[in-house]
Amino acid sequence: MGTHSQFQTTVPPTPEALTVPFFDLRRQYRAIHDEIDRAIAGVLEQGIFVGEPYVSRFEHQFAAYVGADYCVGLSSGTSALELTLRALGVGSGDEVIVPVNTFIATAEAVLAVGATPVFADICDTSYNLDPDDVLGRLTARTKAIIVVDLYGQPADLDIVAGIAASRGLVMIEDACQAHGATFGDRRVGSISRATCFSFYPSKNLGAYGEGGAVTTNDAALADKLKLLRDHGSSSKYRHEAPGYNHRLHALQAAVLSIKLAHLDDWIDRRRRIAAQYDRLLAGSSVVTPQERPGRQHSYHLYVVRVAGRDSVQKRLAAAGVSTGIHYPIPLHLQPAMSSFDYAKGDFPRAEACASTILSLPIFPELRTYEVEYVAEQLMRSLGRSE
Numbered sequence: 001m002g003t004h005s006q007f008q009t010t011v012p013p014t015p016e017a018l019t020v021p022f023f024d025l026r027r028q029y030r031a032i033h034d035e036i037d038r039a040i041a042g043v044l045e046q047g048i049f050v051g052e053p054y055v056s057r058f059e060h061q062f063a064a065y066v067g068a069d070y071c072v073g074l075s076s077g078t079s080a081l082e083l084t085l086r087a088l089g090v091g092s093g094d095e096v097i098v099p100v101n102t103f104i105a106t107a108e109a110v111l112a113v114g115a116t117p118v119f120a121d122i123c124d125t126s127y128n129l130d131p132d133d134v135l136g137r138l139t140a141r142t143k144a145i146i147v148v149d150l151y152g153q154p155a156d157l158d159i160v161a162g163i164a165a166s167r168g169l170v171m172i173e174d175a176c177q178a179h180g181a182t183f184g185d186r187r188v189g190s191i192s193r194a195t196c197f198s199f200y201p202s203k204n205l206g207a208y209g210e211g212g213a214v215t216t217n218d219a220a221l222a223d224k225l226k227l228l229r230d231h232g233s234s235s236k237y238r239h240e241a242p243g244y245n246h247r248l249h250a251l252q253a254a255v256l257s258i259k260l261a262h263l264d265d266w267i268d269r270r271r272r273i274a275a276q277y278d279r280l281l282a283g284s285s286v287v288t289p290q291e292r293p294g295r296q297h298s299y300h301l302y303v304v305r306v307a308g309r310d311s312v313q314k315r316l317a318a319a320g321v322s323t324g325i326h327y328p329i330p331l332h333l334q335p336a337m338s339s340f341d342y343a344k345g346d347f348p349r350a351e352a353c354a355s356t357i358l359s360l361p362i363f364p365e366l367r368t369y370e371v372e373y374v375a376e377q378l379m380r381s382l383g384r385s386e
Contacts, residue, residue, distance in 0.1 A: 018370070020373060021322050023361070028365055032262065039255060040255070043251050065189075066188065066215050067187050068189050070222035071213050072222055073211070073212075074248055075229075075249075076210045078109055078212070080213060081105065081196045082108075083229060084221075088144065090143050090170065091115060094141060095116045096116070096146060098120070098146050099129040099146075099350075100120065100122065100330045101127055101150065102174070104336065110146070117340075120136075121347040122350050127303070134160065144170040145171050146173075147172070149178035151301040151326070152297050153178070157191055172196065173194065175195050175196060177198075180264065180267040182295065182296040194221060197215070199211030204300050205260060207255055208255050209252055211256065227241060273302070273371055276371050281379070286382070287356075288304055301359045302359065303357050304360060305356040308382075313325070321374050322361065323360060324358075327354065329354065330351055
């Protein structure tokens with residue numbers, strides 16, 4: 001279902017009146033509100049807010065979209081990571097390799113199952129997990145490796161999978177930012193034994209609240225995840241094992257079904273915006289994202305690196321441009337991780353990135369003149385106006 005008409009440029013306001021949001025879900029809603037309103041009204045009219053038929057319908061649709069055999073809808077991306085670890089037998093006494101540059105939920109899920117997160121540094125071009133550093137972090141207690149497709153670019157899935165397979169480890173893919181990205185000729189979600197997604201509202205495919213899923217080709221794993229998400233229940237009032245309440249709600253599933261039909265158009269628009277930024281910033285001191293060969297970045301975030309990042313961000317804000325930082329504090333320096341034996345300087349590439357990265361506005365409804373304005377103001381903030 002095409003949605004390109006919503007992206008067409010309108011007459012820009014004067015620069016003095018221009019402000020550019022980092023993200024604006026209201027624009028997306030305005031473009032598809034009729035479909036969304038009908039879907040929500042259908043759930044309300046049926047009065048079915050948990051489970052069938054909306055959740056299973058979305059699960060089948062999303063599994064087909066990524067090319068996986070199964071999809072298990074869950075309450076969040078964090079729940080997807082935690083339940084996957086539990087379902088694969090990771091627990092107390094185990095160690096799990098985690099990239100040090102990621103949202104804290106990746107490590108929180110490891111802690112939630114009683115295991116220990118062991119951080120590894122990142123590649124300084126893709127910002128994803130460095131397979132070479134993983135090799136130096138493995139011990140006899142290592143049970144799993146979580147690889148994160150950060151910002152929307154698939155990590156070195158083949159290399160990390162090879163490391164895991166050669167040592168009898170589990171590789172779990174955190175694709176919470178990579179809906180619609182591809183690795184080779186396959187979509188993320190069909191490659192790894194377990195791929196975890198978040199449907200947080202700002203994601204490329206976002207709900208109107210919390211939501212998540214795991215996709216897999218492993219029928220036994222899918223069945224175990226379904227038990228764990230619903231109090232270990234195989235049928236009403238029959239509980240096969242202790243479980244949890246991590247179900248995807250019907251309202252969110254109904255919204256996601258509508259949005260999924262637009263996802264490819266939205267990703268195409270994100271990629272065109274990224275290409276526009278690339279052109280406008282070419283030849284400057286701004287380090288723009290590098291798409292790795294054989295992969296299609298879905299550009300959940302467009303992350304550049306600039307010297308004097310904090311001052312640049314303030315100047316952009318003064319010019320009406322909202323930006324973000326993903327992420328300003330690597331996990332090993334987070335107060336929540338202070339009980340582990342890490343110190344500043346332990347992960348030099350991640351620390352260097354954390355002090356220079358800046359996320360520019362990128363969302364499908366961003367207008368062409370807004371992208372031009374962001375790039376112009378960024379150049380000016382660096383003292384290099386055109």
